[in-house]
C-alpha cells in the first residue's frame with residue numbers, strides 16, 4: 151500500500167534549546183510524505199517527493215494542516231477509563247476507594263475486551279499512536295489489550311501488573327503466579343505485530359520482597375524489555391514504602407536493590423526525589439515520567455522537569471497522561487498542564503520543546519526513536535494531522551497567529567480532540583474510521 155500525503159511537515163532532530171533553535175527540527179511548508187507498507191519511504195518538498203514517487207500514487211492533500219509524528223503517551227492505565235474523575239483527597243485514598251475496586255472487573259475477559267476497544271478509540275481520537283500501558287493484575291486484561299492492539303496494527307508497550315499485597319485479595323497475584331503469568335504474556339504477545347511487553351510491578355507498596363525478586367528475575371531473563379513502576383508520587387506513599395523496606399536507604403533504593411533501575415526502566419511521577427535518588431536515576435539512565443494532570447488532580451506535587459534537567463547529572467524524562475489519575479487522554483492538554491506546573495516553579499518550556507516531548511522526546515525515553523516519534527525515512531508511518539483552527543475560539547485566535555511557534559502554542563493551550571484532523575496508524579487513516 152502506497153500513499154502520498156501533502157501538507158506542512160514538522161519533525162524534531164533533538165531537544166530544542168530555546169525559541170530560536172531552528173536547527174532542532176525540520177519543517178516543510180509544502181511537504182510531501184510518501185508512505186509504503188506502513189513506513190515512511192520519502193520526505194521532502196512536495197514537488198520533489200511527487201517526482202520521485204511511483205506513477206499514479208494515491209495523494210491525500212492535508213493542506214493547510216500540520217503533519218507530525220503521532221503522539222506518544224508513556225504512562226497510562228488501561229483499566230482506569232471508568233476511574234477518571236473520582237473524588238479523592240490523595241493517591242492512597244484514590245487507589246483504595248476507586249481504583250482497586252474498578253480494576254477487579256478486568257478478571258472478566260468480556261469486560262476487558264470491551265474496554266480495550268474503547269481505550270484504543272480514545273487514543274486514536276486524541277492523536278496518540280503509541281502508549282505504554284498498565285493492564286490489571288489479570289492475565290486476561292493483558293490478552294485483551296494486546297489482541298486489540300494487534301488488530302489495529304499499533305505499536306504498544308504494556309504489561310500485566312504484578313501486585314501481591316496491600317490490595318483486595320481479588321486483585322493480588324503471588325510471586326510465582328505473577329512471574330508465570332508475565333512470562334506467558336511475553337511468550338504470547340512480545341514481538342507479535344508491533345506489541346512490546348513491559349515487566350510491570352505496580353509499586354513497592356503492593357509488591358512483597360519475594361515478588362520484587364521475581365520482577366528482578368524477569369528483567370534478567372528479558373533484558374530488552376521495558377520495566378515500568380511508580381516512584382515517589384505522594385508523601386504518605388513514600389513513608390509507607392520506607393516502612394515496608396526498612397533496609398533501603400530511600401524509595402529509589404528499593405527498586406535499585408532488585409536491579410530494576412536502567413535505561414529501559416520507566417518510573418511514574420518521581421516528584422519528591424532527593425539529590426541522591428536523582429543521581430541514582432541519572433547514573434542508571436532510568437526515566438522519570440512526568441504526569442501533570444494526575445499530579446495536579448491528586449494533589450501529589452509539582453514535578454521538577456527543569457530542575458532534574460539542569461542538574462550536573464540530568465535525569466532522563468518523559469511526559470504522560472496517567473489516565474485515570476490523569477484527567478485527559480490528550481497529549482496537548484497534558485503539555486498545557488505541564489507548562490503550568492513549570493510556571494509555578496519559575497520555569498517554562500517552549501512550544502517547540504513541548505511538541506518535541508510529545509513525539510521524539512518520548513520516543514527517546516523509550517529508546518524507540520528509530521521506529522517512532524519522527525518523520526524519518528524508515529520510521530513507522532504513525533502520524534497526526536493537526537488543525538489549529540478546528541475550534542471556534544482557536545479559529546478566531548488563528549487570525550492573529552503569525553508564526554509556527556505561536557500556532558503550536560495555541561494548539562497546546564486550547565487544543566483537544568477536535569484539533570486532531572486525522573490520526574494515521576501504520577500509514578492508514580484511523581481517526582476517520584472511528585465513526
Ligand code: GUN
Nearest residue numbers: 227352353380444472475
Ligand atoms: N501508584 C500505584 N498505582 C498507581 C496508579 O494506578 N495510579 C497512580 N497515579 N499512582 C499509582
Ligand code: ZN
Nearest residue numbers: 225227418472
Ligand atoms: Zn500510574
